[in-house]
Amino acid sequence: xxxxxxxxxxxxxxxxxxxxxxxxxxxxxxxxxxxxxxxxxxxxxxxxxxxxxxxxxxxxxxxxxxxxxxxxxxxxxxxxxxxxxxxxxxxxxxxxxxxxxxxxxxxxxxxxxxxxxxxxxxxxxxxxxxxxxxxxxxxxxxxxxxxxxxxxxxxxxxxxxxxxxxxxxxxxxxxxxxxxxxxxxxxxxxxxxxxxxxxxxxxxxxxxxxxxxxxxxxxxxxxxxxxxxxxxxxxxxxxxxxxxxxxxxxxxxxxxxxxxxxxxxxxxxxxxxxxxxxxxxxxxxxxxxxxxxxxxxxxxxxxxxxxxxxxxxxxxxxxxxxxxxxxxxxxxxxxxxxxxxxxxxxxxxxxxxxxxxxxxxxxxxxxxxxxxxxxxxxxxxxxxxxxxxxxxxxxxxxxxxxxxxxxxxxxxxxxxxx
Amino acid sequence: xxxxxxxxxxxxxxxxxxxxxxxxxxxxxxxxxxxxxxxxxxxxxxxxxxxxxxxxxxxxxxxxxxxxxxxxxxxxxxxxxxxxxxxxxxxxxxxxxxxxxxxxxxxxxxxxxxxxxxxxxxxxxxxxxxxxxxxxxxxxxxxxxxxxxxxxxxxxxxxxxxxxxxxxxxxxxxxxxxxxxxxxxxxxxxxxxxxxxxxxxxxxxxxxxxxxxxxxxxxxxxxxxxxxxxxxxxxxxxxxxxxxxxxxxxxxxxx
Numbered sequence: 001x002x003x004x005x006x007x008x009x010x011x012x013x014x015x016x017x018x019x020x021x022x023x024x025x026x027x028x029x030x031x032x033x034x035x036x037x038x039x040x041x042x043x044x045x046x047x048x049x050x051x052x053x054x055x056x057x058x059x060x061x062x063x064x065x066x067x068x069x070x071x072x073x074x075x076x077x078x079x080x081x082x083x084x085x086x087x088x089x090x091x092x093x094x095x096x097x098x099x100x101x102x103x104x105x106x107x108x109x110x111x112x113x114x115x116x117x118x119x120x121x122x123x124x125x126x127x128x129x130x131x132x133x134x135x136x137x138x139x140x141x142x143x144x145x146x147x148x149x150x151x152x153x154x155x156x157x158x159x160x161x162x163x164x165x166x167x168x169x170x171x172x173x174x175x176x177x178x179x180x181x182x183x184x185x186x187x188x189x190x191x192x193x194x195x196x197x198x199x200x201x202x203x204x205x206x207x208x209x210x211x212x213x214x215x216x217x218x219x220x221x222x223x224x225x226x227x228x229x230x231x232x233x234x235x236x237x238x239x240x241x242x243x244x245x246x247x248x249x250x251x252x253x254x255x256x257x258x259x260x261x262x263x264x265x266x267x268x269x270x271x272x273x274x275x276x277x278x279x280x281x282x283x284x285x286x287x288x289x290x291x292x293x294x295x296x297x298x299x300x301x302x303x304x305x306x307x308x309x310x311x312x313x314x315x316x317x318x319x320x321x322x323x324x325x326x327x328x329x330x331x332x333x334x335x336x337x338x339x340x341x342x343x344x345x346x347x348x349x350x351x352x353x354x355x356x357x358x359x360x361x362x363x364x365x366x367x368x369x370x371x372x373x374x375x376x377x378x379x380x381x382x383x384x385x386x387x388x389x390x391x392x393x394x395x396x397x398x399x400x401x402x403x404x405x406x407x408x409x410x411x412x413x414x415x416x417x418x
Numbered sequence: 419x420x421x422x423x424x425x426x427x428x429x430x431x432x433x434x435x436x437x438x439x440x441x442x443x444x445x446x447x448x449x450x451x452x453x454x455x456x457x458x459x460x461x462x463x464x465x466x467x468x469x470x471x472x473x474x475x476x477x478x479x480x481x482x483x484x485x486x487x488x489x490x491x492x493x494x495x496x497x498x499x500x501x502x503x504x505x506x507x508x509x510x511x512x513x514x515x516x517x518x519x520x521x522x523x524x525x526x527x528x529x530x531x532x533x534x535x536x537x538x539x540x541x542x543x544x545x546x547x548x549x550x551x552x553x554x555x556x557x558x559x560x561x562x563x564x565x566x567x568x569x570x571x572x573x574x575x576x577x578x579x580x581x582x583x584x585x586x587x588x589x590x591x592x593x594x595x596x597x598x599x600x601x602x603x604x605x606x607x608x609x610x611x612x613x614x615x616x617x618x619x620x621x622x623x624x625x626x627x628x629x630x631x632x633x634x635x636x637x638x639x640x641x642x643x644x645x646x647x648x649x650x651x652x653x654x655x656x657x658x659x660x661x662x663x664x665x666x667x668x669x670x671x672x673x
Contacts, residue, residue, distance in 0.1 A: 029635075038578070039608050040460050052636055075631045077578045078461035078610070083472040084580030088633060104460045108476065179459070210459045211504045235459035 028067040028343060030055075030332075031074065031089035031097035031118075033109050034325075038077035043261075043321045044101040047124045048073065050318060050325025051098055053310045058333040064343075069333055071098075079104045086112040095119065095345050098329055101321060103127025103146070103183035110139040119345035123328030124321055126260060127182035128189075129379070136378030138345055140352050140370055142328035143284060144384035145377075146183060146259070150190025150233070153257045153282035156388045156401055157229050158198055161255050161280075164412045167228075172254065173203040175227035177218075177242070179234050180207035187233035187259050203227050210238040219245035232258040239263060240271050247275045255412075257388075259283055264320065269395045276391040278411075285364055285387045285399055287318035294404030296360040302330070303363035327364040331357075335368060359383050365405055461610050464577035465503050467548045468532040473579070480505055480530040480548055486557065487524050493517050493567055494524055501528055506550050509571035516567045521556040524563060528552055533623050536595035543625035546576040546587060549595070552619050569615040576610055576624040584626030587612045593620035600625070 032051055035044030055069045063069055072094055074085040082105050089097055095118045100106045106125035110133035113120040120139045122129075126146035133139040144152075154174070162169040174195055178188035188205065195202045204225040208218055219242060222230065230253050234242060239262030246256065256279050262268055263281035287307045292300045306326050310318045318326060332352075337343070340351035357368040365385035371377025388401040390411065398408035465480035466473065481501040487494045493513040500507045506528050515524045533545035552572070554563035576587055588603040589612050601614035612624050 037607075038461060038610065041608070055636075071636050073634050073636065074580065076580075079463040080461075080473060080577045080579045081583075081631070084470075085631075087472060088580055092633075102460050104462065108463070112472075181460070181462070183460075209504075211462075212500065237459060 026067060027070045028064050028337070029070045029072050029092070029094050031086075031094040032071050033074050033076040033082065033085045033089075033097060033099040033105070034101050035077045035105060036073070036075040040102045040105075041077070043124075043319075046319045046321035047101045047325035049310070049314050050322040050327075051123065051329040053306060053313060053322075054326045054329035054333060056313070057306065057309055058330065061334070064333060064337045076100065076105055076109065078102075079108045081105075082109040083112040085109065086116065086118065090116045090118060096332075096343065096348060097121065098123055098332070100125055101325075103186065104181060107133065107182050110135075114138045117345060119348050121328065121332050124324045125183075126186060128186040133379075135380070136353070136370060136373045136375075138349055140349070140379050140381075142331055142366070142368065142381050142384065143324050144366075144386045145190070145380050146186030146233070147190030147193070148384065149259045149282045149386055150187040150192075150231070151194040152190075152386050152388065153231055153259065153280070154191050154194035154198070154200070156280065156282065157255050157257060158200065160401060160410055161412050164410065165254065167254065169198075169200065171201075172228040173201050173226060174229045174231065175204045175206065175222055175225050176202070176231045177206035177208070177222055177234075178232070179210045179238060183261060184233045188231075191231045191233075208238070210235055213238060213241075215241040215245050216249075218242070219249055219251065223249060223251045228254040230256050232256065232263065234258060234262045236262045236265055236267055239268060243268075243272055243275060243279070255280065257282060260320070264389050264397065266395075266397075269391050269397055273394045277394060278413075279391050280400075281389040281391075281397070282386060283389060284320045284324050285385070285405060286320040287323050287363070289320075289389070289397070289399045289407065290365055290387070290405045291399070291407050294360060294365060294402075295363065296358065299361050299363050299365070306330070306363055323364045327362040327366060331355075331362060331368050357383065359385055360404075461575075461578075462504075464547055464575070465505060465530075466577070467530050468534065470579060470581070478503075482530060483526075483528040485526045487515070487526065489515070489517050489521060489523055489556075491517050499526060499528065505530070505548070505575045507571075507573040508552060509573075511568045511570070514566050514568045514570050515554055515563055516565075518556050518559070518561070521559050521561070523557040525555045525557055526553070527555070531621075536592070536621060536623075537597060539590055539598050539623065539625045541600070541625075542627055543588075543590070544582070544584075544628045546582060546584070546624040546626050547574070549621050549623040550574065551621050554619055563619065566617055566619065569617045571613065571615055572622050573611055573613040574622060574624050576612065576626075578610060580631050582628060583631045584629055587624050587626040589614035589616075589622055590625050591616045591618055591620060591622050593618050595621045598623070598625075 034048040035041050055071050059068050076082055076085045097113050098121050099109050101124045103125040106122055107130050110120040114134035122141040129135050158169045176188050176191050178184035206222050258281050260283040264283040269276045307318055335355050336352045340348045355368050359367040361367050367383030369383040371380050371382050387399045387405050389397045390400045391397045400406050400408055400410045465478045469477040481503040483501045485499050487497055494515040496512045498509045529551045530548040533549040587605045589601045590598040591601055592598045603612050603614040605612045
């Protein structure tokens with residue numbers, strides 16, 4: 001009997017010893033490269049906070065096969081910092097990296113990661129990725145691409161706004177204005193390709209450098225093309241300046257629709273007030289704007305849980321960037337990593353390529369299915385959801401499309417009609 | 419004379435209105451940001467004369483700028499010169515370059531360079547990005563402009579990398595590149611640019627005390643996690659077992 005007791009005690013002590021030998025190395029360390037300061041700091045911080053909450057909740061559910069997720073964050077304020085941030089993580093033995101909010105950061109970060117054989121998981125940036133990023137091989141993007149947002153904007157105007165205003169969509173004139181960089185080029189390319197696909201009248205493309213543009217002259221130039229619909233991909237300050245000039249110069253538009261990084265931002269509506277009313281934005285949803293009825297039951301429950309956890313930790317509802325960060329990271333932590341045969345980048349990538357979640361599974365309305373290797377959408381989430389917002393009153397924007405996520409009806413009467 | 423005075427008053431009113439509106443716009447901004455030279459657009463990749471190794475493969479050569487300005491009897495008219503990559507801006511007020519007999523214009527050259535080829539900045543400062551040389555030459559004589567009639571405003575963009583990061587930056591100037599003088603600078607850290615007035619032509623560079631970006635872990639490795647509850651239970655059990663075992667051994671020996 002005494003031997004049995006001794007054996008049992010030995011086993012417990014040995015077990016405890018093994019556990020006591022647990023080191024931080026047993027945690028699953030995932031890198032995070034987001035702008036936590038600088039010009040893109042506000043959005044980058046939100047997206048990063050969403051990632052932190054996703055790690056909190058995943059850890060509360062048992063982590064990844066019992067391993068706690070630790071987020072190792074490197075403040076990456078711009079494209080110059082991206083290669084160094086990736087190198088620092090690589091030097092620490094981290095080979096799974098989340099990022100990056102900004103398209104100008106995403107491109108060099110994903111390229112540097114792929115070059116080092118690391119996996120890069122994009123949670124927010126929508127811009128074009130260079131071939132060096134090995135999209136679909138080692139780089140995966142959860143949010144909709146800029147091209148998807150651009151196409152959705154044109155589709156919405158053609159299928160919903162024009163008919164409700166009793167205008168023949170084939171007779172409308174469309175112009176595309178965009179900031180000329182990785183983000184703006186990508187979104188504008190989507191808008192133009194949708195115009196071509198639908199055989200609509202493209203009356204001009206207007207790229208600009210947001211650092212040097214003279215917006216009064218720029219808008220004069222746009223006006224000479226006499227567009228009925230003006231599509232805009234811009235950053236916040238240039239978007240506000242552009243909109244102000246459209247109003248000041250009384251450019252007669254049937255509709256003005258923009259995209260992420262400006263037209264859907266609270267600061268856009270707060271700054272412009274009445275001048276923003278009737279303007280549309282094609283973008284990602286925020287936690288408080290999406291109708292949860294459009295989500296699947298698991299996505300709905302997760303949205304509620306995530307938003308409560310985010311509020312408890314950061315004192316606010318999740319913005320579009322925070323929700324994108326949460327949804328992207330959650331998908332990696334709970335839908336990909338547990339199915340990977342190891343935490344090696346190639347094995348995680350293989351698990352990512354095999355995931356197939358229907359739309360509405362994630363709290364931002366998206367599903368998760370990556371385009372196949374060798375296709376144009378390799379590494380892009382083809383089940384990503386986007387929505388259309390409208391500034392329905394001064395300072396207040398609502399999701400109006402698609403119907404599943406809409407909280408208010410489309411109101412084309414608020415369109416530009418001065 | 420009356421017209422000139424009216425123009426001056428109007429100009430002063432415009433400047434006052436601009437400054438007032440700028441301050442007001444800054445105070446009402448939803449982002450609580452600085453009102454001038456600021457923006458929410460992303461910082462573009464810096465263009466280096468001598469890039470750090472990790473950026474060498476993607477580096478683009480920085481832009482130079484040469485601009486010819488006509489001269490009036492009062493010297494140059496006000497002008498703002500911006501390189502095509504926007505990394506240097508020089509604002510010359512009217513009369514910064516004085517008139518010179520026989521010359522009808524002045525050529526301004528803004529040329530990026532490698533600060534490592536100039537004197538060290540001193541004061542524990544490192545150079546952030548390129549140095550820039552600001553030169554002015556009278557035309558058609560080709561005579562070098564040596565002095566300024568008014569201070570010129572210089573704005574330089576600077577890079578931020580994981581190893582080249584600072585909480586504050588300043589502009590330094592040097593006529594010959596042999597000894598640097600700090601200028602009273604405004605650092606717009608969000609826009610990654612610093613501005614200062616200088617009364618000399620020659621070299622300018624951004625300097626700062628390097629403080630590497632921190633790398634943080636969250637949550638801490640010791641906090642939360644699925645394995646921790648098991649570990650705590652096992653350790654507590656081990657403690658109890660150890661005490662029971664010692665008791666059993668002592669009891670056995672006592673027999």
